[in-house]
Every structure is written in structure tokens, then in C-alpha cells.
Amino acid sequence: MDLDGLLAAQHGLIGRAQAHACGLSDRRIEWRVESCRWRRIHHGVYATFTGPLTFEAQVWAAILRAGRGAVASHRTAAYLDGLCDDPGPVVHVTAPAERHVRGKTDGVRIHYAHRLPLTRHPSKSPPRTRLDETVLDLVDVAPHPRDVDGWVTAACQRRLSTPERLADALARRKKIRWRPMVEAMLADVAAGAQSPLELRHLRRVERAHGLPTGHRQRRIAGNRVIWIDVDYTEYQVRIGHVGEGRFRDRRRDNRATIDGHATLRYGHADVFGDPCAVAAEQARLLQARGWTGAARPCAPSCPAPMIIGDRPQRGVADRR
Structure with missing residues (x-):
């Protein structure tokens, strides 16, 4: 993909490795930053425009910071797919478990998963986890049973998933917090309890x-x-x-x-x-x-x- 096409797809964000692949040297990248044509958002990640970042641009910046194979996940993916109405203060991304992102990035929380190739949605942009997997990711980190209720019922009430699809995704997970509760809840939601x-x-x-x-x-x-x-x-x-x-x-x-x-x-x-x-x-x-x-x-x-x-x-x- 050429530079213009890449920037259009990524809401004006680009990573250093991507810039190299488009023919830009480190010196050329630094010149664009120093001349205020580009600005550094995270380590090795640049916005090619001035003004505030849209939410999608913030998500792309976090994904590029996390590196190859990373996707939006948890509450961020939930917001992108309409599962919740508030994205929260932090952008959540998940990276492949076989590598580790060094350093802390303000405003970004990076998770790691072994099954990411299976849980990643094949076509959505910005890249994100499949909705059923997003629900289960949120269940897995939920601090209270009421939060588990909220995520599962929201997915079904908003017609984004079904108890059957969530049960299939749950069966594919070896480990997840609140499993017995979720299994019982899916049966109740299937019976008509929608909130x-x-x-x-x-x-x-x-x-x-x-x-x-x-x-x-x-x-x-x-x-x-x-x-x-x-x-x-x-x-x-x-x-x-x-x-x-x-x-x-x-x-x-x-x-x-x-x-x-x-x-x-x-x-x-x-x-x-x-x-x-x-x-x-x-x-x-x-x-x-x-x-x-x-x-x-x-x-x-x-x-x-x-x-x-x-x-x-x-x-x-x-x-x-």
C-alpha cells in the first residue's frame, strides 16, 4: 500500500516501520516531525495531521504502538462495536503473547493472549477482537458479578450476539473467571431475561x-x-x-x-x-x-x- 492509502486506512496514523516500508528514512521522518508536519504520539508512532485525534485515531495509535498483530480489545472493542456507550479513559489493545511491548505508554493498556489469531475479527477496522470474544474478555476481568450480568445481557439486548454464540465462544476457552456463573446466566438470558x-x-x-x-x-x-x-x-x-x-x-x-x-x-x-x-x-x-x-x-x-x-x-x- 502507498503512503496516502495507508494513512487513509489508519486515520492519519503511521508507525516507523510502516514509514520505512513506504520509502521514508529515519532522517526524513525526523525532518517531518521537526517541521511540525508530523507529531509523535507514542514511541515510534506518528500523526500526520494537526489538531486533536479522533477516537479511531487514538485506537490506531495504540495498536501501532503495540506492534504487529495487535488489535483493539476489552472496553475499547466493546465501544467500537456498540456494546457500550463510554469507551473509558484508557485504550485497550491485545498483542500476541509470544512477545512483550517494552516501556509504559500513557493512556494505553496492553493485554496479551495466546489465542489472538482465533479471536481477532477478520475484517473490521480498526482491528479488534470478535464481539463474542470481547464480551468474554470483559467478563474475565470483571471485578463484580453485576458487571458480568451487564456485559452478557447488553450483548444480547442490543442484538449484537446470542446466548448460543456466547456459549460456543465460552466452550472454546480453557480458562475464564466466573465460568459457572456465565453458563447459568446464558441459560437465563436464553429464557428471556434481557437485562x-x-x-x-x-x-x-x-x-x-x-x-x-x-x-x-x-x-x-x-x-x-x-x-x-x-x-x-x-x-x-x-x-x-x-x-x-x-x-x-x-x-x-x-x-x-x-x-x-x-x-x-x-x-x-x-x-x-x-x-x-x-x-x-x-x-x-x-x-x-x-x-x-x-x-x-x-x-x-x-x-x-x-x-x-x-x-x-x-x-x-x-x-x-
């Missing part, structure tokens, strides 16, 4: 307290298609999770009430802050609508059965 809030409701409200199993992400077609977060069809009870579009949700709830359905709606403060109280409220409504089961305590100190006056029973199957 950390919905996962929390499924696990800590419904399952933990022995409530009936609802139908998740139920599609109802009419004049306009609507989606029900959790639908207990037999009892005409619906559960919604508060987020964006509250006015739309209110109109949907009003229509459901007219049709004989009762709707309960919960936000993060409810489901994360007091899942036992949410379970008690749901159980009370379900019982009023024909459920013959009883909420069970999720722990010895769980107040849910006492709130609704249930006497916990073991070994009693709930009617679905």
Missing part, C-alpha cells in the same frame, strides 16, 4: 421465593406489537421493569387493566434493594388471582411469607 434487572428478578424474586415461572419477553401483536417482561398468563398478572419509555409503559398498563390483567412494575431500587418485599407483593396478587401455592423464604431471615401471612411448606409443588 441485569430482569436477571435479578428471575433469580432473587421468582426462583428464590418459589413463585410460578412466568413467560418472559412475551410478544403480543395488535395495532402495535408490545412486549411483556414477565407474563403469568394463567393468572392474568404481568410484571414490568421500569426504565426508559415510562409513558409508553403507562399506556400499555392501562390497556392491560381494561383487558382484565393486573400489572406490577418494579425498578432497580425495588428488585436490588428489597427482593423479598417484591416477592411478597407478587405472591399476594397471584394468590388473589388463583395461585394455590405459597411463597417460601429465600433465607432464614426472609420476611416474605410473614408479610403475606403464608406458612412456608416444603415439598409442595406450585401449580403452574
Whole structure:
């Protein structure tokens, strides 16, 4: 590739070795820097324009600094692919594990991977890891289970991946942090839990307290298609999770009430802050609508059965 074509592909960034391959000597490179035609961004990496670097240019500069075979990864790759809306303060790149980049580079974090040829996307620019691999890279460095929830559900909620594809990528990894949790989570996401809030409701409200199993992400077609977060069809009870579009949700709830359905709606403060109280409220409504089961305590100190006056029973199957 000629110099102009290379610079166009790399958002105006070039590495010293690339400049040599285009016929520029060290002396010619230094002259361009000293005359302010080029400027040094990292060791051996130059911008051939003035003014601030775009995000893509910053990514190219980090990749060129990391050297041959390096790609954007982790949160940087996630931002490039639309998995998150904030790239964070550091550009993340991954280089082949067989070599090491010497020295510290401000604003760049370099990771190393043995499987990089397999996890690298074949065509995207700037070069980056495949999206499923990006999700698992972020899971592997996640400090808290809630972060794991966030990355996995975001990939599926934004229609960037599927539980099946993520499970395939997970199976190809020999070592990864949080593996049992991710495997269980992928099964729950496949069942319809599309956000950390919905996962929390499924696990800590419904399952933990022995409530009936609802139908998740139920599609109802009419004049306009609507989606029900959790639908207990037999009892005409619906559960919604508060987020964006509250006015739309209110109109949907009003229509459901007219049709004989009762709707309960919960936000993060409810489901994360007091899942036992949410379970008690749901159980009370379900019982009023024909459920013959009883909420069970999720722990010895769980107040849910006492709130609704249930006497916990073991070994009693709930009617679905």
C-alpha cells in the first residue's frame, strides 16, 4: 500500500516501520516531525495531521504502538462495536503473547493472549477482537458479578450476539473467571431475561421465593406489537421493569387493566434493594388471582411469607 492509502486506512496514523516500508528514512521522518508536519504520539508512532485525534485515531495509535498483530480489545472493542456507550479513559489493545511491548505508554493498556489469531475479527477496522470474544474478555476481568450480568445481557439486548454464540465462544476457552456463573446466566438470558434487572428478578424474586415461572419477553401483536417482561398468563398478572419509555409503559398498563390483567412494575431500587418485599407483593396478587401455592423464604431471615401471612411448606409443588 502507498503512503496516502495507508494513512487513509489508519486515520492519519503511521508507525516507523510502516514509514520505512513506504520509502521514508529515519532522517526524513525526523525532518517531518521537526517541521511540525508530523507529531509523535507514542514511541515510534506518528500523526500526520494537526489538531486533536479522533477516537479511531487514538485506537490506531495504540495498536501501532503495540506492534504487529495487535488489535483493539476489552472496553475499547466493546465501544467500537456498540456494546457500550463510554469507551473509558484508557485504550485497550491485545498483542500476541509470544512477545512483550517494552516501556509504559500513557493512556494505553496492553493485554496479551495466546489465542489472538482465533479471536481477532477478520475484517473490521480498526482491528479488534470478535464481539463474542470481547464480551468474554470483559467478563474475565470483571471485578463484580453485576458487571458480568451487564456485559452478557447488553450483548444480547442490543442484538449484537446470542446466548448460543456466547456459549460456543465460552466452550472454546480453557480458562475464564466466573465460568459457572456465565453458563447459568446464558441459560437465563436464553429464557428471556434481557437485562441485569430482569436477571435479578428471575433469580432473587421468582426462583428464590418459589413463585410460578412466568413467560418472559412475551410478544403480543395488535395495532402495535408490545412486549411483556414477565407474563403469568394463567393468572392474568404481568410484571414490568421500569426504565426508559415510562409513558409508553403507562399506556400499555392501562390497556392491560381494561383487558382484565393486573400489572406490577418494579425498578432497580425495588428488585436490588428489597427482593423479598417484591416477592411478597407478587405472591399476594397471584394468590388473589388463583395461585394455590405459597411463597417460601429465600433465607432464614426472609420476611416474605410473614408479610403475606403464608406458612412456608416444603415439598409442595406450585401449580403452574
